[in-house]
Amino acid sequence: MSYTTDRRNIRRKRVRAKVSGTKSVPRLTLYKSNKVLYAQLINDLDSNTIVGLSSKKLDNKLSKDKKTIELAGLLGEEIAKLAMIAKVKKAVFDRV
Secondary structure (H helix, E strand, C coil), X not given: CCHHXXXXXXXXXXXHCCCCCCCCCCEEEEEECCCCXXXXXXXXXXXXXXXXEECCCCCHHHHCCCCHHHXXXXXXXXXXXXXXXXXXXXXXEEEC
């Protein structure tokens, strides 16, 4: 494995030891690859994803010719809308 992947896995294990999500307060996980942003709301007790979204799945009209910071804002707005539909009011942030 590469140095970057090793460091990310060490950080992930350290944070996950302290952060856990439930159905009423799920864990919000964000991941940024070189090209795509991912966001998920995860219920760790049942081991399932409540809501998941990536910048690839955003409408092409919205995401076309946008910078990464603008895509992150759009992704945040969309994941918040989906969370409200799933009746999620709060989330625990998990930085990976």
